[in-house]
Amino acid sequence: MNTQAETQTATAPKDAVLFKTVATFCQERSMSRATFYREVAAGRLAAVKRGKRTLIRADEAQRYDNSLPPLAA
Numbered sequence: 001m002n003t004q005a006e007t008q009t010a011t012a013p014k015d016a017v018l019f020k021t022v023a024t025f026c027q028e029r030s031m032s033r034a035t036f037y038r039e040v041a042a043g044r045l046a047a048v049k050r051g052k053r054t055l056i057r058a059d060e061a062q063r064y065d066n067s068l069p070p071l072a073a
Contacts, residue, residue, distance in 0.1 A: 019055040022047075029065075039064075 020028075026036050039045040045064050047054050 017058050019048075019050075019057055020061055022054050022056070025056045025061055 022033060022036055025031070026033055036045070040047050044067070045056070046060050047056050049055075
């Protein structure tokens, strides 16, 4: 019987990033930490805790990016 970790390892490429730190997420989007936490508080972005660290799942980061409205011309 496979454990969840074994299943993730078997299905995810070795260089796949499953989680992003708050710093990385914010830097990639030119977003402040304050804005990040406002988005989490508003329910527009889901974060998880691992010990003391706050992390964002890579698929959640992609979902958030796709949910942003296009720039109106």
